[in-house]
Amino acid sequence: MYGAFVVAAGLMGLAMVLLNTYAKTILIFVWNCFFKPFTKSSADGRDQQAALESFYQGQASIYDITRSKLLQGRETMMQLCASHITVPDPVWVDIGGGTGWNIEKMDEFKKVSEFKAVYLIDLSPSLCKVARERFAAKKWTNVHVVCADATAFSLPDNIKAADLITMSYSLSMIPMFYAVIDRLQKIISNDGIVAVVDFYAQSTATLCGRTNLGGELLRHVNWFSRTFWRLWFEFDRVYLDSSRRDYLEYQFGTIKSINSRNNLLGRIPYYIWLGCLKRRDSELARKINALATESPYLLPVNSSPEIHVLDNEEDLTVRSKGYEAAVINLQRNFPLPSFFYQSEIWRIFYDERHRKYNQFAGQYIYAFTWEDPREDDKILKFKPTDTVLAITSAGDNILAYASMPNPPQRIHCVDLNPYQNHLLELKLAAFSTLEYSDIWKLFGEGRHPDFVELLVTKLAPKLSSHALQYWMRNKKTFTKKGLYDTGSTRWAIRIAKWIFWIAGCTDEVKKLCQATSITEQKMIWTDKIRPALINPLVAAIILRNPLFLWKALGVPQHQAEMISSSSGDFLTYITDTLDPLIERSLISEDNYFYLLCIQGFYTHSNCPAYLKKDAYTRLSKPGALDGIRIHTDEIVDVVARIRSHTVTIAIVMDHMDWFDQDGVDATKEIRALNHALKMGGRVLFRSASKHPWYTRVYEAEGFKCKAAQVREKNRSIDRTNMYASTWVATKVRDLEDNASVDRLEL
Template structure:
């Protein structure tokens, strides 16, 4: 035992002896203690001693002072100087200024994320990435935000020309000055002044932040107006993190401006309790502050969260830009709001004539015009750095059926076969079902990729997934991209999301991945490819293999070097179990399993023939017999392994494909991703809003199998397709039937239909081999078009 320990024990023993002597001998003689008062006095003594010990420690003392200032003083003192807000601030902060940073770290959550988002978006706005920024932190207090920026986000000397901290509390400004001296920041200036009228030597600044200060500014309208005057109208970012109690009802009439509704609605009990609680400390959680921000600025990002450490206190992170003069706004407006903005050919001229029936108005333009009439900002999607995501109304009730979850984490259709059949070139404008986006990216990886690639999917979450892939290609290294989408796991997802990916995501997609991303890509979890509704099919397959003792054989199947070795493992061990009567009845022949796990609706199941099990046999046996899963069939490799391998993966995950998409090597320097657009809508709605004859290829997968043969849905969609396709335009579709019933409808409406591949028993038409046939329907010229062609000749 050390001498220090011995001395410490001796002190404690002596103190205990003295205490007992006082309690047993002295105090009873003075106060004539009895059995009732004796425990009370002991409790008082212990409490007093505990207070002395705690108060003597700087760390615990800071929390005691904080608790007194916040929870006791507001009730003990009724003096409020209504004429001088600075005096009120000083009365609150003077006694706790030295301890402010220690006590607020747990209370004021989200500041790190807010700074990361603010910096990454401000840099993304700049035309010159090397430009040094001017930053103003309004209500910056002790300067901790500046320290966080310097040590955790971006070095001040390297990234900022000037930094200004503005605060009205002299006590907090003194601590900030000490911090500036401590770190030797030569570009930081502390201004003890009012947020509503402080002056700067710079006429325009690049970044303004309010970090838990807006809720403490009585004249918040004036403070926000002053910030607007200072902010660079072309490239400036305003960032706010603060407590907030929004509800859906307060967003009525401006839903499309707020950047998404995820967790925005705060339940009544939280709104009421926290609002009353904070008002005792002159902190106001009323929703009007945030609403004024969303009125004055265009919303770039909006994040809604709870501080679960302290009773689920609601807070938000919000980023905005000038709502009408942003540098890229006109470019984005032309991209988003002119007639047929996404589907028109690359060289199509803009037109202000939106009354023509051949040039229907886009939903984005309708929303923009409506907002302009109300003097509201444009929809949030107009203010994003990237224009990948097409405007959609997130309140559409049909989206609710997806339960805010994507169905497919990967795409089943074989893009290699698409390329062979369609022979796509840069003259093509392609529209395809989005799904997980793998095929869209494969088209972009072609040697001469299409000039425009458009994905359409009714499920918003499928769009969020593809946005994440596009952002990752744009902002991450190949190794990081591979970890996320090759392995399906990465250990620093949230850091990458806030510092690198967020500027390239829409606000809706950022909200989705902040909620779901950490669990999805958890390195200790099952990974990306165990998510989505399709995960149930993969889990059930693994479960069947496990309970039948075939897991090791499946591993060997995925490692087989030859077709012969692969087929021997399949025929001997796996096939007899997978095609057994029990498995067939419970899984393959079960309509609930087909729909919930495999995404096969009843109408499509009927097209598979008399035996669904035989359909599955005709699908899998040829694959095993003719396609090597370990190296040339990433679809089934992923299903069995839960991840890709670097020599067996989609094109966008190969080093060559990744580099082409990132740098645009195939297009002379411009990335093919620039021409990619994601629609969240019905196919018919997209087709009907297009200028006629703008699409050369439509890849609609198998979704027409879902239609009722006795209904009008298929016929209506074919009519819309006919109007959107250019002369000679082609439709590529896959189907569970050898010849689907709707082919006759195509032919009646002026298409020439040919089977590009028919899967007879024992044959394989592509690496997936899931469909019975693949068809190409080519739009024939009308009589008028043939007549005009002869006249031209």
């Protein structure tokens, strides 16, 4: 009893000590940050070092404890730096490094001992003292603390340049920030990286005419937040004016840019930015040349590394939008668009500010692809000499083509929805960097508990800045929601599950996924599931609702009209779609499309071809994905910039069902395809109609159309059976006047 009393008293005493220590820490922080700036003892603003020392001297010992929640993004910046550094034995300069927290944190991601030298620059003697004590305890002999003004710091004579320069919440505290940024250009190596994390407050007014930002997601800060946070931080000599970040982005090329909010403390805006010299190296010149040669803007094998952008511009017959943006930026002395500074050249430049991207409301429609790539290969018989143009969708089919034993040499991926392309880009980055087990968790199961760490430490160097921003913003896709419960079409799957739950046949749906014979599968479907799903009530409430058809099923108005005219009723169309599948093959073994819809994930034995182990072996080889280019644009705009007679196969899915019969969109696109395709080249398209109206347009514009598959009653044409027909249009003649493409105002 006495012993228990002593232990309890001891614990209470310890708790009081800890509580008092914590309270004291908070009081010191509050005094120095919120009250001291208004006292007469605050240093004269004309002496920056005295001002900093006045601010930090009383809180240097507790600085790291009190900043852990305030200064978010520092760890992420360190991880990005570690994953993007490519030079051996790099030299690192940490400007405004304070207590050395950044350097100690970096050791977790890239050993400090791997750096040739590390220099911490800070103007506050009190913070430098803490840093020296920290590094002495670590026994790091290659780390040097320099108490100096960043505008006056010079590298030692034996160090030619810095390979990494970081600024962690220091740019906003430097009065002569432009001088420091100019100085960074002089000490950074050709392959070096500049990284900044800091507070900011910017509006869209600062974005006018700029294509070099690396993404605008969350960049805008509303008027109230801009005004409030600027005034708040100015009390502590922290300045959130947009000129600091603007000048940084003007003087350097943007590699990565992430805009975020500190949700723990009033949603304070902050950003993480990685940059490099404007004209970084010969590889940049090669990328610019690649844009001016042949779509998909692949670099010719024997091309010269010299830049010919301005000298030979008049000789170019094909100019990409990226090339044109590069010319404009170079003429104005602006950095190039961030796409030019990425390590991979999968993603082709697009201007995200264009209003045509607004229609997608910040999300993709399809988390997986409905079209059956096995049927595509049966019909088209891909060859290694093929150049393929295909709609991206969720990228499953693109990777199915690329993972073939003898894949097409080039694949153009086209989608107007930027977020569909972000998903494909993530998959390409994953196959370039991750182990098969991680690939399976991400895209087989649709969830990965370590997605954020994988994204920052492994995937980020392979992603464009736009894609990285998107996945940083939507990391819950893989950590909580699950990939296959995202996208607009998730609502169709959710509604179907609700219907099954209301009808009391949820257990039967599970059994359908485990059926071992067609007889068993058919019995489960006929007795329980079919009556719940296919009935007049469901049709009246859901299937005849235009909003549901578009938002949940991805069926636009014109395609819905085609379904009604060919089948008489949407319920009949759904019946003719689903009934034949039950007798075709087992959902549990050979229909991963519906298996995924029912249970939310794939199995190793029943999954898309690109998720098989042998496909991973092929796709993860160095250079296996080099033939892929991702275009964020309309098909007609992409093919208009392709050299004529270079594409052998175009796969446009059911895309043309979306066109208005009375418009000119179909004619424009078909003429553009004729311009791009080689003689004998083929266009594969699917339709909700057995006899789509636009086959007549193909015939009039130099093609011969033939139905490859037509759905009949009680017979499916592929494993999804979503479409009434599949067609192949073969180019049999060139248009007499290819200029007619231009006359249709491509």
